[in-house]
Amino acid sequence: MDDKKKAMVKLIIGLLAVFLIGFIGLSLYQSSMNNDFNNISTTEIERVGDTYTGLYHRPDCPKAKTIVNPVYFNEGTTAAENNKKAEKEGYVPCKRCKPNE
Numbered sequence: 821m822d823d824k825k826k827a828m829v830k831l832i833i834g835l836l837a838v839f840l841i842g843f844i845g846l847s848l849y850q851s852s853m854n855n856d857f858n859n860i861s862t863t864e865i866e867r868v869g870d871t872y873t874g875l876y877h878r879p880d881c882p883k884a885k886t887i888v889n890p891v892y893f894n895e896g897t898t899a900a901e902n903n904k905k906a907e908k909e910g911y912v913p914c915k916r917c918k919p920n921e
């Protein structure tokens with residue numbers, strides 16, 4: 821009877837440890853997402869314009885992450901739509917990330 825109780829306690833402690841580690845991992849993951857530079861979403865179809873250079877980028881472009889005043893084109897449902905909107909406002913596709921290819 822005592823051995824059974826001990827086994828149960830060990831099981832409960834083990835499960836709690838697993839939950840705790842999972843919870844800590846999840847909250848670390850979420851805070852790392854929130855701390856993304858410029859809060860640029862990595863949504864594949866979103867485009868980011870740079871008013872200074874007149875270029876527009878994919879959100880994961882290294883240059884997009886250095887933009888001081890980013891302009892987002894994310895209202896379209898496809899990348900092509902967002903490209904069009906950016907180009908309509910006078911932005912030129914970046915030669916590095918080639919957002920229009």
Ligand SMILES: [Zn+2]
Binds near residue numbers: 876882914918
């Ligand atoms: Zn770029």
